[in-house]
Amino acid sequence: MKLSRRTIVNTGVLAAGGGASAAAAKLARRYGLIPPDPGGIYGPGEVLTYATQRILTSEHSMARQFNRSQISQIAPVIGEPPETESYRRLLAAGFLPWRLTLDGLVARPLSLSLDDLMRLPSSSQITHQACEEGWSFIAEWTGVSLAYLLNTAGVLPAAKYIVFFPFDESWDSLDMADAWHPQTLLAYAMNGEPLPTRHGAPLRLRVPRQLGYKSVKYLYRIFATDTLKSIGKGLGSSSPDLGYTWYAGI
Amino acid sequence: MANAVSAVSGALPAGASAEHARHCALVRVTHWINTVSFVALVISGIAILLAHPRLYWGETGSLGGPSLLDLPLPFVFAGQSGWGRALHFQSAWACVLNGCIYVVSGAFSGHFRGRMAESGYNAAQRATYLAVIFLLFPLIVWTGLAMSPAVVSVVPEIVTIFGGQQTARTLHFFAANVAVLFFFVHLILVWRAGFLSHVRAMITGQMRTERA
Secondary structure, three states: OOOOHHHHHHHHHHHHHHHHHHHHHHHHHHOOOOOOOOOOOOHHHHHHHHHHHHHHOOOOOOOOOOOHHHOOOOOOOOOOOOOOHHHHHHHHOOOOOOOEEEEEOEOOOEEEOHHHHHHOOOEEEEEEEEOOOOOEEEEEEEEEEHHHHHHHHOEOOOOOEEEEEEOOOOOEEEEHHHHOOOOOEEEEEEOOEEOOHHHOOOOEEEOOOOOHHHOOOOEEEEEEEOOOOOOOOOOOOOHHHHOOOOOOOO | OHHHHHHHHOOOOOOOEEEEEOOOHHHHHHHHHHHHHHHHHHHHHHHHHOOOOEEOOOOOEOOOOOOOEEOOOOOOOOOOOHHHHHHHHHHHHHHHHHHHHHHHHHHHHOHHHHHHHHOOOOHHHHHHHHHHHHHHHHHHHHHHHOOOHHHHHHOOHHHHOOOOHHHHHHHHHHHHHHHHHHHHHHHHHHHHHHHHHHHHHHHHOEEEEEOO
């Protein structure tokens, strides 16, 4: 086969592409553009999506806010409340003995009751929540900005992820970009009422720049860490166990 | 297309056979990457749809509320669409990056201006191919990105222009259906023009023309 100019050019393009991807992978690791679950056959797509969306979004990119008149009549929910004895007891006690712990890489670990949280400066948002299945609804959420709590606890600069532990198995984590984002909320009320049980009482996370499954329900502990490797299977959340990606920006 | 192809080979004397270059390497490679990613997008798209085969109009929609269209399909992948989503986005990346290489190189090589006409495609075929590449394909990517809460936080207009996230999802579904329809029409036309010789030409780059 004779080497045409085109063959040479195409080979050159491929070689340059290969070299560029190797360099890109190195840069991506340095700037935190690799998600905690980058492996497997779908790893490349997940990395490309996460890296691209991290580069595109900033602290100023805001999820859309809606009017009260746009709040959905129906707010569906997946899953039943946790079956554990400890959760049932708290539910029966109106969550009076419930405490939220914030620990890990923080200067001042916190332990807060629901009343303590409600006394902190509150923040409200009317945002769209889309389930990865395809349905969606708009609701008003009220609670404490996660950034406010992180500042109160004095999160150390070494922290790279904030991990959320619920009473059920659906634990998850956020990178610092989403953890510090002003719309990331710890919600104790929905549409002006205390958070309904199936929507995650007494406290749930709201991450309006990601799909609904990132908004962890039934919280009891928030943990700042520099690595996700030692938690669960080290993939950043329980989602990979169910075949879903850690990052849910699309 | 059959007539068009014989018109091209009309210059050959009876009984002669000849090989002539039909597709350059870049067109061939991007064509097959596109084929694989398109089929993967359709399969994974169906998997995602089967998590909730119900379409809405506007910003929101869910079971218990009004729908635009209840597709006669089962909700078999509710909570099971993780692989479908992962395959969909990975194939979408392959399809989009591959498509960009094809369009940019095609713009420089004159592929969209002259080359298609010289290859014997008629005006209607050319217009259809160009509409798929420059209108349908971008619309599918656009409506797909309009469903991403992260992308929408950067460019809210990407979804507000359609009037809502559910409208974008519904348009994504219908645009994808048009793409699948185009895929089958394309296959039928290739079949009628001589399936094996055309597939061979898209692999080797050479079209063998024979005069009976």
